[in-house]
Amino acid sequence: MGKDLRNYKGIKKIMAILAVFTLIQGAAIIVMAITLSRAITDLFHEHPFQSVTLQIGLFAGAYFLRHFLNVWKKQIVYRYASNLAKTMREELLDSLFALGPRFARAEGTGKVVTMVMEGVADFRNYLELFLPKMMNMAIIPAMIWVYVAFQDWTSAFILMITLPILIVFMIILGLAAKKQADSQFETYRVLSNHFVDSLKGLETLKYLGLSHEHEGKIASVSSRYRKATMKTLRVAFMSSFAMDFFTMLSIALVALFLGLGLIDGNMNLPIALSVLILAPEYFLPVREVGSDYHATLDGQEAGRVIQGIID
Numbered sequence: 520m521g522k523d524l525r526n527y528k529g530i531k532k533i534m535a536i537l538a539v540f541t542l543i544q545g546a547a548i549i550v551m552a553i554t555l556s557r558a559i560t561d562l563f564h565e566h567p568f569q570s571v572t573l574q575i576g577l578f579a580g581a582y583f584l585r586h587f588l589n590v591w592k593k594q595i596v597y598r599y600a601s602n603l604a605k606t607m608r609e610e611l612l613d614s615l616f617a618l619g620p621r622f623a624r625a626e627g628t629g630k631v632v633t634m635v636m637e638g639v640a641d642f643r644n645y646l647e648l649f650l651p652k653m654m655n656m657a658i659i660p661a662m663i664w665v666y667v668a669f670q671d672w673t674s675a676f677i678l679m680i681t682l683p684i685l686i687v688f689m690i691i692l693g694l695a696a697k698k699q700a701d702s703q704f705e706t707y708r709v710l711s712n713h714f715v716d717s718l719k720g721l722e723t724l725k726y727l728g729l730s731h732e733h734e735g736k737i738a739s740v741s742s743r744y745r746k747a748t749m750k751t752l753r754v755a756f757m758s759s760f761a762m763d764f765f766t767m768l769s770i771a772l773v774a775l776f777l778g779l780g781l782i783d784g785n786m787n788l789p790i791a792l793s794v795l796i797l798a799p800e801y802f803l804p805v806r807e808v809g810s811d812y813h814a815t816l817d818g819q820e821a822g823r824v825i826q827g828i829i830d
Contacts, residue, residue: 526826528606533599537654540588544655545662547585548800554578556792563788592651600646607825608639614829634828638821645818655804663801670790671780674773678801681769685802688761689809762809766802773798 558574615622615631660682668675774795780786 527603529599529603533595533650534654536595537592537651538658540592541651541654541658542662544585544588545659547581547588548659549662549666549797550581551578551585552793552796552800553789554581555796556789559792560789589651593647596647596650600643600650603646604639604643607642607822607829610829611639611825618828634821634825638825641818642822642825643818645822649808649819652804652807656808659804660801663797667794667797667801671777671786671794673776673780674794674798677769677773677776678798681765681772682802682805685762685765685769685805688765689805759809762806766799766806769802770795770798 554574554577558571558578561571561574562568611634664675664678667678777786777791777795781788781791
């Protein structure tokens with residue numbers, strides 16, 4: 520989580536609410552795995568369907584609770600992000616009027632216009648995507664690992680080893696993506712300023728007969744922004760593929776050792792099924808944060824720039 524995020528008004532209250540809801544969600548996920556594994560085991564041993572109605576009912580209740588809380592969390596974050604973005608836009612406009620036209624000329628009119636119109640919206644999108652998924656990553660994997668550790672230490676050890684490797688790899692790719700995103704944001708700032716300046720000077724360029732020659736400059740600036748965007752997308756796609764690959768490899772490793780335990784008679788079927796069901800849930804929050812990290816970089820950078828102007 521960015522250091523700037525903790526300075527926003529009301530963020531601590533929102534984080535506390537999200538933490539409580541996420542704890543309940545984590546418990547619901549574990550209940551889903553336990554009840555589903557027991558129901559499958561009983562049906563596998565040819566027990567009557569009436570004997571698993573309780574497990575199916577508990578599974579359905581936990582499933583509903585999990586997704587209901589997920590929707591509730593999104594609504595809470597949506598309202599908070601909307602109010603904070605509205606306040607930030609008002610403070611930004613007040614600051615721009617107080618700083619005067621010299622500041623706009625020094626920073627570039629295009630940059631100022633972009634921050635007011637698109638920067639605040641990007642920052643709001645950053646909050647909506649990042650806050651709930653960051654809380655999921657902080658709580659749910661830890662809860663699942665504690666349960667798995669009590670059931671099968673071998674699987675818990677595999678999960679404990681692979682998750683830090685996945686996080687470190689995600690951080691390395693994230694730093695590379697951030698470098699590309701910063702370059703893209705700077706190129707976008709140049710493009711915005713160039714576009715506004717071109718509109719301002721269009722009449723002069725036409726009067727001097729230079730409007731057609733200026734088309735080449737516009738194309739050159741646009742091409743630089745396109746190349747910067749494609750570089751950022753390449754890093755994003757590569758990191759998503761790497762995370763999916765390592766996640767599938769880790770789950771396959773857990774399934775392999777569970778299968779060997781079942782063959783040797785050292786593992787019973789309900790525990791093996793519950794651990795196997797929970798393994799993808801263990802990695803899911805990390806994958807969600809990694810997949811949305813690139814989508815929130817623009818908003819995170821915009822938030823820093825806007826807060827700098829306000830300060």
